[in-house]
Amino acid sequence: MQQATAREELLAGNRRFLAAGMHSHMLHAERVVHTGVFGQSPSVGILSCSDSRVPPEIIFDQGIGEVFGVRDAGNFEDVGATATFEYGVAALGVHTITVLGHTKCGAIDATVSGQQLPGNMPAITAAIAPGLVEFMKSTAASGAKPDLTAASEANARWQAQQLMARSALLRAARASGSLTLLAAIYDVDTGVVRFRD
Numbered sequence: 001m002q003q004a005t006a007r008e009e010l011l012a013g014n015r016r017f018l019a020a021g022m023h024s025h026m027l028h029a030e031r032v033v034h035t036g037v038f039g040q041s042p043s044v045g046i047l048s049c050s051d052s053r054v055p056p057e058i059i060f061d062q063g064i065g066e067v068f069g070v071r072d073a074g075n076f077e078d079v080g081a082t083a084t085f086e087y088g089v090a091a092l093g094v095h096t097i098t099v100l101g102h103t104k105c106g107a108i109d110a111t112v113s114g115q116q117l118p119g120n121m122p123a124i125t126a127a128i129a130p131g132l133v134e135f136m137k138s139t140a141a142s143g144a145k146p147d148l149t150a151a152s153e154a155n156a157r158w159q160a161q162q163l164m165a166r167s168a169l170l171r172a173a174r175a176s177g178s179l180t181l182l183a184a185i186y187d188v189d190t191g192v193v194r195f196r197d
C-alpha cells in the first residue's frame with residue numbers, strides 16, 4: 001500500500017468486503033510463506049475497538065502482514081498503543097495510522113452515560129472522557145439525546161491527537177511527511193467505513 005493512496009486503498013478494501021469480493025482470503029497461504037521467510041513490512045497501523053464486530057483486516061480486506069494493529073475497548077490511546085505504533089513506524093515502515101471508531105460502541109456509551117464500571121474498567125472511560133468534553137457540552141446545550149455515532153467520531157479524532165501529543169517520534173514522522181494520520185468510523189449495521197479526520 002502506498003502512502004499517497006492509503007485512504008483510497010482502505011476504502012477500496014472496504015468496498016470489496018461489502019461486495020463479498022475480498023482478495024485477502026485467496027492470498028493468506030502465500031503471504032504466510034512470504035512473511036515467514038522475509039518478515040513483515042506492514043504499511044498501515046490501525047487503532048481500533050476490541051468489539052468483535054470490527055475486525056480491521058476483514059472490514060478493509062487486508063491480508064497477512066498488512067495491518068499493524070492495536071485494539072482495546074473504545075480504541076483509546078495509551079502509552080502501550082503509542083509505543084506500539086512508534087515501533088511500527090520506526091522499525092517496520094508503517095506510513096499511515098488510522099484510528100477507527102465505530103457505531104454502537106459500548107465504551108463510548110458507558111463514557112457518555114457516565115456509567116460506574118467495576119474492576120479496572122474505569123480506565124477505559126477515563127481515557128475517553130477528556131476527548132468528549134466539547135461533545136458533552138454541546139449535547140447538554142441542545143437538550144438532545146447524545147448521538148453516540150458523533151461521539152465515536154469525536155473520540156477517534158481525539159485519540160489520534162493523543163497519539164501525536166504523547167509521541168515526539170510520531171510527530172516528527174508526520175512533520176517530515178513520512179506518516180499520515182487518519183480517523184474513521186465503521187458502521188456496524190452496514191459494514192461501511194467513512195473517514196472523519
Ligand SMILES: [Zn+2]
Nearest residue numbers: 049051105106
Ligand atoms: Zn467499541
